Amino acid sequence: MSGAKEIRTQIKSIKNTQKITKAMEMVAASKMRKAQDRMLATRPYAEKIRQVIGHVAMAQAEYRHPYLEEREVKRVGMIIVSTDRGLCGGLNINLFKKAVGAMREWHGQGIEVDLCLVGNKALGFFKRLGGNVVSKVTHMGDQPRLNDLIGTIKVMLDAYDEGRIDRLFLVENEFVNTMTQRPRVTTLLPLVPSEEEELKHHWDYIYEPDTKPVLDTLLTRYIESVVYQGVVENVACEMAARMVAMKSASDNAGELINELQLVYNKARQAAITQEISEIVSGAAAV
Amino acid sequence: MAMTFHVDIVSAEESIYSGTAQMVVAPAEGGEVGILPRHAQYIAKLKPGEVRVKVSESGEEHHIFISGGLLEVQPHVVTILADTAVRAKDLDEAEAKEAMRRAEAALADKKADFDYAKAQAELVEAAARLRMIEKMRQHKG
Numbered sequence: 163m164s165g166a167k168e169i170r171t172q173i174k175s176i177k178n179t180q181k182i183t184k185a186m187e188m189v190a191a192s193k194m195r196k197a198q199d200r201m202l203a204t205r206p207y208a209e210k211i212r213q214v215i216g217h218v219a220m221a222q223a224e225y226r227h228p229y230l231e232e233r234e235v236k237r238v239g240m241i242i243v244s245t246d247r248g249l250c251g252g253l254n255i256n257l258f259k260k261a262v263g264a265m266r267e268w269h270g271q272g273i274e275v276d277l278c279l280v281g282n283k284a285l286g287f288f289k290r291l292g293g294n295v296v297s298k299v300t301h302m303g304d305q306p307r308l309n310d311l312i313g314t315i316k317v318m319l320d321a322y323d324e325g326r327i328d329r330l331f332l333v334e335n336e337f338v339n340t341m342t343q344r345p346r347v348t349t350l351l352p353l354v355p356s357e358e359e360e361l362k363h364h365w366d367y368i369y370e371p372d373t374k375p376v377l378d379t380l381l382t383r384y385i386e387s388v389v390y391q392g393v394v395e396n397v398a399c400e401m402a403a404r405m406v407a408m409k410s411a412s413d414n415a416g417e418l419i420n421e422l423q424l425v426y427n428k429a430r431q432a433a434i435t436q437e438i439s440e441i442v443s444g445a446a447a448v
Numbered sequence: 449m450a451m452t453f454h455v456d457i458v459s460a461e462e463s464i465y466s467g468t469a470q471m472v473v474a475p476a477e478g479g480e481v482g483i484l485p486r487h488a489q490y491i492a493k494l495k496p497g498e499v500r501v502k503v504s505e506s507g508e509e510h511h512i513f514i515s516g517g518l519l520e521v522q523p524h525v526v527t528i529l530a531d532t533a534v535r536a537k538d539l540d541e542a543e544a545k546e547a548m549r550r551a552e553a554a555l556a557d558k559k560a561d562f563d564y565a566k567a568q569a570e571l572v573e574a575a576a577r578l579r580m581i582e583k584m585r586q587h588k589g
Contacts, residue, residue, distance in 0.1 A: 203462040210458060210527050214491070214520055285554055297547040298554060308460050308532045313543025320544065367520075370478055370492035379493055379518060383529065387460040 166429040173422050180415035186249070187408035193304055194340070194401035200305070201337065201398050204391045211384045215353070218377055221366040225373055228323065229381045232352050237274045239296075239318050239327040240265070241350070242288075243334035243392050244281035245400040246301055251407035253335060253343055253399060254283045260345040261333045262291070276327055278318050280311070280393060296321070304401075306393045308386065315386050322351055330385075334392040335399035341406060343399040350385055451485040453523075455501055457512060459530040465512060471502040472526050474519050483521055490521040499528060 219230055242261050244254050265275045279285050279298040288295055297317040302310055321327045330351035335343045369376050450470055457465040472483045475497030483490075494517045501510040514530040 200461075204460060206456065206463050207458040207460045207529060210456070210520075211529060214518075214527075214529075218491075279551070289554070295551050295554075297544075298551040299547060300550075300554075313545075313547035316544035317547055365489055367489045367491040370476055370490070376491055376493060376518070383460070383518070383531075390460050 166426055166433060169422055169426040169429060173419055173426065176415050176419050176422070180412050180419070183408045183411040183415060187405055187412060190401045190405040190408060194398060194405060197304065197394065197398035197401050198337070201391070201394050204387065204394055208384070208387045208391055211380060211387060215377075215380055215384060218367070218373075218380065225377070227377055227381060229351055229353050229385075232354075233328050235273060235328045237276065237327050238268055238329040238331065239276045239278065239321060240331045240333055241278045241315070241318060241389060241392075242280065242284045243332070243389075243396045244279070244284035244287075245396065246282040246303075247400075248283065249407060250400050250403040253403040254287070256343075257333060257335055257345040258284070258287050260347060264331070264333070264347050265293075276318075276321065278314055280314065281396075302393065304397060306390070306397065308390045311390055311393065312386065315389050319351075319382065319385065332389060332392050334396050337395050337398045337402065340402045343403055348388075350388060353381070353384075450505055453485045453526060455526045455528075457499065457501075457514070457528040457530055459514075459517075459532050461532055464530060465501065465510065467501075467503065469501045469503055469526075470505070471500075472528075473500040473502075474528060475499070476519060481519070483519075483526055486523055487521050487526075489523070490519070492519045493517075494519050494528070494530075 219227075240261065242257070244257060248254070268275050275294065277288060277293050277295045279288060279295055280300075280302070282300045285295075285298055285300060297314045299310055299314045318327070318330055322330055329349065332348045332350050334346065334348075336346045338344055452468040452470055455465065455467060455469045455472055456463070470485070474481055474483070474492075475495050476492040477495050478492075480497075481490075481492065494514065496515045497513070499512045499514055501512070502508070503510065514528065515532070517528060517530040520527045520529070
């Protein structure tokens with residue numbers, strides 16, 4: 163009977179695990195919805211700024227901001243956005259693969275890469291792998307604040323201003339839908355004004371205090387908002403990935419329980435049969 | 449009917465206000481500015497302060513505090529791109545330094561790295577063990 167008892171305890175422990183994974187799945191589902199809302203809420207700001215920048219860049223042809231100008235690449239910067247916690251399937255690993263692939267390409271051309279890491283997972287990964295980490299920010303929580311990002315972004319922007327890096331990339335996950343998150347690399351700097359906004363209007367703004375400070379602020383804010391958007395989108399991705407991972411974990415646990423239940427029943431039956439046969443043979447002997 | 453225009457107040461984190469208004473007063477760096485319908489195209493930096501949005505003739509007003517940002521005016525649309533926090537150059541500087549220091553501290557922390565690697569090795573071993581048990585069970589079943 164000892165075999166049956168062991169199986170029973172195992173079933174119990176798997177049931178407990180299943181309870182946990184189920185709970186995590188539901189928590190992730192509700193957090194995902196909130197994260198998605200937050201993701202949508204950040205869009206108008208970035209869109210608006212993009213419009214204004216496009217307009218200003220078009221209207222002020224004589225003044226070229228360094229952020230808008232392409233230059234020869236000697237060193238590049240990468241902002242890599244990962245999650246703080248694990249148990250979210252292959253989300254982070256896929257992202258790192260993409261990032262490492264891009265880094266390798268640059269290394270192949272003899273170009274060094276500076277890294278700026280967001281999230282604990284990226285830090286752990288690049289600490290093991292090695293890499294030139296210039297700044298990091300972790301423990302942003304489920305509701306990241308732009309404030310927490312400002313410093314990290316400024317490090318990279320300063321590096322760009324001083325010519326230490328000539329290009330800045332953002333590596334993060336794109337939220338396609340609940341089932342799919344795709345890692346992507348986007349260029350933050352230099353900014354290429356969108357072509358579709360060909361001079362439709364021939365007016366210019368009145369600037370206060372002047373063109374330069376206004377454009378400076380605009381561009382900095384824009385980069386910040388894009389990175390922030392990336393971080394928020396990554397949270398949505400994390401939650402979606404975790405939800406899916408936990409769902410399959412719960413399903414697997416269910417399957418395992420079913421299998422074990424069968425084994426347990428067989429063991430129990432065998433024990434009973436044995437007992438009966440023992441009694442019968444005992445009675446026959448009398 | 450009085451002339452109105454559309455006002456959007458957005459920050460990087462959320463949309464704060466959206467609606468029509470008759471007048472908007474915002475704290476530009478050079479002093480407060482009042483924007484009425486058909487104002488010329490105008491763009492200004494804002495300092496921390498109060499934005500007043502006058503919605504109707506009856507004097508209904510919204511007061512929104514912003515901690516700086518940008519004001520953009522087009523003839524029928526006014527957009528305020530609000531900052532999420534008080535921003536000052538030296539404050540940003542301090543944040544940047546802090547971020548860099550954190551990165552260095554994290555990299556210097558070799559002990560944490562070791563623990564992490566060890567934990568991972570243990571995890572791999574445990575997983576291998578589980579696989580083994582699974583296989584044995586299948587064999588028996």
